[in-house]
Amino acid sequence: MISPLPIAGGSVACGAAAMAWAVRGRSSAVFGPSVWRGPRARRALALTFDDGPSEDTPRILDILSAHGVAATFFPCGANVERLPELARAVALAGHEIGNHGYNHPLCCFRSREFIAADMERAQQVILERTGVRPAWYRAPYGVRWFGMRRAQRQLNLQGIMWTVIGYDWNLRAEAVVERMAGRASNGAILCLHDGRELRTRPDIGTTIEAVRRLVPLLLDQGYKLETVSRLLCPTT
Ligand SMILES: [Zn+2]
Numbered sequence: 001m002i003s004p005l006p007i008a009g010g011s012v013a014c015g016a017a018a019m020a021w022a023v024r025g026r027s028s029a030v031f032g033p034s035v036w037r038g039p040r041a042r043r044a045l046a047l048t049f050d051d052g053p054s055e056d057t058p059r060i061l062d063i064l065s066a067h068g069v070a071a072t073f074f075p076c077g078a079n080v081e082r083l084p085e086l087a088r089a090v091a092l093a094g095h096e097i098g099n100h101g102y103n104h105p106l107c108c109f110r111s112r113e114f115i116a117a118d119m120e121r122a123q124q125v126i127l128e129r130t131g132v133r134p135a136w137y138r139a140p141y142g143v144r145w146f147g148m149r150r151a152q153r154q155l156n157l158q159g160i161m162w163t164v165i166g167y168d169w170n171l172r173a174e175a176v177v178e179r180m181a182g183r184a185s186n187g188a189i190l191c192l193h194d195g196r197e198l199r200t201r202p203d204i205g206t207t208i209e210a211v212r213r214l215v216p217l218l219l220d221q222g223y224k225l226e227t228v229s230r231l232l233c234p235t236t
Contacts, residue, residue, distance in 0.1 A: 023108055023143055026161040032149035034159035038187035038231040044224040045188040046231040047071040047215075048162065049207075050100050050138060051195035053079055053086035059208050060194050061093050067215050069225035071095050074138045077102030077122030078198050084129040091130040096227035098136035099123050099157060104197045105140055112147030119151045136160045136228055160228060162191035166210065169193055173209035180210070181217050189228065 022030035038046065049060065052075045064071055073090050075097065080087040091097055101107075102122040107115050119137060127133050137157035139148065144159070152159055164183040166176045180190050192211065196202035218225060226234075 031144035031146060032152050032159045034161055035232060036161040037163040037189055040186040043186055043222050044226050044231055045184055045190060046226055046228045048074060048189060048191050048228065049194040050074045050191060051076055051193045051197055053083045053090060054195035054204060055201050056204050056208060057086050057194045060211055061089060063211050063215060065093060067219060069215060070227045072098055072228040074098040074100035076100050076104045076198060077125040079195055080125050080129050087130050091132050096229055097126060097130060097132045097134055098138055099126060099134040100138050101140045106143055107139060107145040108143050110145060115145060115147040116151035120155060123155050163188040165191040168207040168210055169196055173206050176210040177213045180214055184218060
C-alpha cells in the first residue's frame, strides 16, 4: 500500500505550483481576464513602461519621439499625483496610458476591498490628471489575486501582462537589450520601467540606455511599435 503521505505531499506541492502560476503566470487568467501577447499575424509589437512617471520619463519620451513610435505607459496613481505634468506629457505625446494601481501594492493576501480601492483610486487620479480613462490594468509585480476580476469588471479594465519582461531594474542595459531583442516576436508585449515603484528621482539610466538601443534595433528588424490597444485591436 502506498503511504498517503507522499501523495498528500505531492498534491500539496502540485497545488502550490498551480497557485503560484495562477498568481504570477503571465498567461494566467484565473483571477480575471488577462492578455499576455497579441496576434502573431502582423510584424508588430508593443513597448510598455511601468511604474512611472518619474523625473526622467521625458528622456524616454524623447527617444520614442525621435523614432516616431508610440508606447503604452502603466503609471502608478501616486506617481501621477506627484508628477502630474509628466503624466500629462505622456498622454499628449500620443502614448496610451494604463492603470498600474495607486500605491503599487503587492496584492496577494489582500482583501477584495483593498484591491478594488487601490485600482479605483489610480483610475480616478489618472483620469483627473491626464484626461485619459485607462482600458488596461497591469497588476503590480504581475501578481493577481481574488477580487481583481470583479474590480476590473467594475472599472471596465482588461488585465494585461507581458510576453517578455526586461528586468531593467536589475540587469545592465546590454543584457536588457539582448534579452528583449532576442525574444521579440510578432505580437509580443515588452515590459520595461520608466520608474521604480514609488521612488522619488529613481535612477532609470539602465532603462533609458536600453530603450535608446532597443528601439532602432526592433525597427531594423521590421517591427512596427504600437500601443497595446492597437496591437490587440488593430483598426486598419
Ligand atoms: Zn510595477
